[in-house]
Amino acid sequence: MKHAVHLTSVNTPFDTRIFMKECRSLARAGYKVSLVAQAEKGGVHDGVTIVPVQPCPNRKERLTRVVPDVFKTALSLNADLYHFHNIELLPVGILLRVFTRAKVVYDAHENHPDKVAGKAYIPAPIRKLTARSVGALEQITVFCIDAIVTSIGSRLAARFPADKTVILENFALEDMADLFGKIPRTFEGNTKILYTGGLRDHIGSYQVVQAMEHVRTPGAHLTIIGQEIDTPETRAIKQLPAYGKNAEFLGMTDLKGVYEHMHSAAVGLMCLQPLFGYADTSPNKLYEYMSAGLPMVASDFPLWKDLLVRDNTGLAVDATDPKAIAKAIDYLLENPDVCRKMSESGKRLFREKYSWTSQEAKLLDLYERLLSE
Structure with a gap:
């Protein structure tokens, strides 16, 4: 039995x-x-x-302790294939390729150089240099290892050698959709709005809570679930008039809990800000909302508009404008027939085009090819 080891120094185990x-x-x-x-x-x-590996309380310790721990643990597992997921593990990928006979795969979830260029914790004078350095290290790693997996389609894949690159889109899981798919969904009188981004910088948390000050539908209530990262921006969210009034934060839940919330809501929000290459991302939540039949109000990024407007699964708005977000929310809450059509369209397209099964086949093909060489 071949042994595959996935490595992350950032993401949660689940x-x-x-x-x-x-x-x-x-x-x-x-x-x-x-x-x-x-x-x-x-x-x-x-x-x-x-x-x-022992969790760490801060970014500095993650780099100085967790990354070395991940490398040492990876070596001890003696895998046939290592698959790593974070830019800080790029040196680990190179070392594993040098010191083992295993195949090594890099999972490039995002356009990391662009994202690094916008990190507030990096001093402004050296952000561009840091971003270029990350890009250079990424290209060196790509040259050394066996394959790259991306999740954002052709725009990100174009940065890597075509013969080494496989695109695995963030399509939704069938088992979660099946678990709740037979539960009747109600739009008439349903005023629950769901945001699954948590309280974090730059992903729209501030704007969606601020939007609730302008939503006019009686009884409209925003539920926020996800991770909270303590920053000046997230602390400012808690000072907004809507927070604690018609917007509540419930914290983390497992994927089943996320789907439970999606199936009880009338509208889902996905309002990433136009920063750090987010416009070129393809988030899990877009496809999860579709699989659950949840109409969306989402950022008007060109890549997303096809899913929202052409496929009739939601509304595209200027995500920097809380009043525009509120207007779109009100429109959907006031038009349950429109929501119902979007819901059916999302579920149909998920079954036809956007389920994880199609991507699973590509992942298995990649592993089979690498491990047979």
């Missing part, structure tokens, strides 16, 4: 893309699968062995 999709797919296909991640304890879940 991350949707890494654990729920990729690792579980490999385990079902008969691979021995381990996932090295920050965790208090390990265990076996859905056939995947979680191998913990």
